[in-house]
Amino acid sequence: xxxxxxxxxDHESSNFSVQKVLEELDISNIDYVYYCDDAFSFxxxxxxxSLPYEVLITDLxxxxxxxxxxxxxxxxxxxxxxEIYPDLKVIVFSxxxxxxxxxxxxxELEINAFVRKARSDSQELRNAVKAIRNDETYISHNxxxxxxxxxxxxxxxxxxxxxxLLSEGILQKNIPKKLLExxxxxxxxxxxxxxxxxxxxxLAAKNVEELIASCKEIGII
Numbered sequence: 001x002x003x004x005x006x007x008x009x010d011h012e013s014s015n016f017s018v019q020k021v022l023e024e025l026d027i028s029n030i031d032y033v034y035y036c037d038d039a040f041s042f043x044x045x046x047x048x049x050s051l052p053y054e055v056l057i058t059d060l061x062x063x064x065x066x067x068x069x070x071x072x073x074x075x076x077x078x079x080x081x082x083e084i085y086p087d088l089k090v091i092v093f094s095x096x097x098x099x100x101x102x103x104x105x106x107x108e109l110e111i112n113a114f115v116r117k118a119r120s121d122s123q124e125l126r127n128a129v130k131a132i133r134n135d136e137t138y139i140s141h142n143x144x145x146x147x148x149x150x151x152x153x154x155x156x157x158x159x160x161x162x163x164x165l166l167s168e169g170i171l172q173k174n175i176p177k178k179l180l181e182x183x184x185x186x187x188x189x190x191x192x193x194x195x196x197x198x199x200x201x202x203l204a205a206k207n208v209e210e211l212i213a214s215c216k217e218i219g220i221i
Contacts, residue, residue: 001025001133004051007032008039008058008077009093014117018057018093021125036062036071040080047085055132056081057125060094078109089132091115093125099143100155100220106137108157113138155199155220158184162195163221167212172196 005027009015015032022030031053033039039058046052060074071077074092081088091113092105105111113128115121115138124140131138155163161184165175172192179187196208205211215221 002027002054002129004029004046004053005031005055005057006039006042006046006053008034008036008056008074010034010059010062014059014093017122018125021122022129025126025129027129035067035069036073036077037069039077040071043081043085043088052085053088055089055091055129057091057093060092060096075105075109078105078111082109091125091128091132091138093117093121097143098219098221100160100215100218102139102143102219104155104157104160114140116140116142118142159195159199160221162192163199163212163215166196166208167216167221172208 005022007015007018007022007030009018009032012034015034019030019032031042033042036058039056043053043056056078058074058077062069062073064072071080074094078090078092081090090109090111092111093115095117096102097116102114105114112132115124115128118140120142121140124142128138128140161179161182162175165178166172170178173189175192176187176189179185179192196211199205199215200207200211203211203214205214212221
């Protein structure tokens with residue numbers, strides 16, 4: 001079993017629950033933090049003394065308070081940690097339920113397991129820890145469908161940004177301006193149109209309305 005695990009969870013009750021599960025698995029070297037910046041700092045220090053964490057268990061959403069943070073959410077934390085320590089195994093413990101979003105966590109951030117906060121999540125977390133110890137990936141059984149069964153068209157964050165804007169009622173012709181405001185590239189109208197048309201073809205959507213409905217149904221947005 002693992003010997004050193006780091007928990008990043010801003011809700012005290014959830015943080016305590018994760019600690020309890022790990023203790024039941026006879027993992028004694030457990031550190032926990034409530035902020036992403038602290039988690040990244042802990043990982044860097046562990047690398048400096050050549051005693052790195054083997055696993056990071058993190059939520060995706062972290063509430064903002066009066067303490068300013070450079071790393072503001074779990075996605076950013078995972079990315080930063082992977083950049084300095086690619087061998088770090090990651091379990092995401094989150095209330096997120098959209099299968100398309102979860103799929104992207106595996107594809108883009110290369111997480112090892114996803115456990116949804118729900119009924120029986122303690123057992124799911126135990127299963128996840130055991131699975132990644134055997135170099136297996138793990139997804140909570142309380143999700144409706146295995147992520148592998150969802151055709152997400154290799155949706156990137158760029159695609160999701162476009163879809164999100166469309167779902168908010170932004171006209172296609174106005175999307176380039178919105179992307180530019182967010183420093184998202186490419187942001188030309190032709191690039192946006194190509195991505196929308198490609199997604200419509202794969203999801204067999206006749207128009208933008210059907211595209212958005214399909215994406216919501218499979219959890220991409």
